[in-house]
Amino acid sequence: MAGVRRRDRHGRGLRGPLTPPQVPMSRSRAERFDDLVGDEVRRIGQRWERELAGVEFAVEDVPDLDPLFDGPIPLGRTRPGTDGTPVRIVVFRRPIEARATGERETGRLVRDLLVEEIADLLGLSPESVDPSYDTPED
Structure with missing residues (x-):
């Protein structure tokens, strides 16, 4: 009769998550990036x-x-946009993460990219869409 293994081969118990799911540390890099884009859009x-x-x-x-x-x-x-579909602004996660040197620069790249795309869409200058455009400070 095959039993259920309760311990791994080193005698330790089953492993579970190190942090509860509601803790920000447990969010994946992709989920944190989605949150960053959502915050900027808002x-x-x-x-x-x-x-x-x-x-x-x-x-x-x-x-x-x-x-x-x-x-x-x-x-x-x-x-x-076409008949029945809205205009869609798409942010590409991997190229931005590859170009950024850290979280702060990732945030700045996302901000500047969204401002540029929105400015182009509305026919305005990026500075008029967001006065913080292209500034190193967040």
């Missing part, structure tokens, strides 16, 4: 709520590029 959206009402924001790991693509990997992209 911050910018407070000022531009009406103009961004029909815009969808998304995070994808990497851009879908043609195999013959030759150029810098984009950090984000605005996909135009």
Whole structure:
């Protein structure tokens, strides 16, 4: 009769999570990045709520590029809306994380990218969308 193993081969019990799920440390890097983008969208959206009402924001790991693509990997992209689908601003997580040297710079890159995409969409300068654009301080 095969029994259920209660201990691993070193005599220790079953391992579980080191931190409870509600603790920020237990969130994955991708989840923390999603939170960062969501926070920035909410911050910018407070000022531009009406103009961004029909815009969808998304995070994808990497851009879908043609195999013959030759150029810098984009950090984000605005996909135009078509019949029945809204305009969509997409932030690419992996290229941003690869370019940033830490969490603070990741936040700055996300902020600047979203401001640039929104400014382009609205036909405004990035500085008019967000006065903190392109400043090293957060």
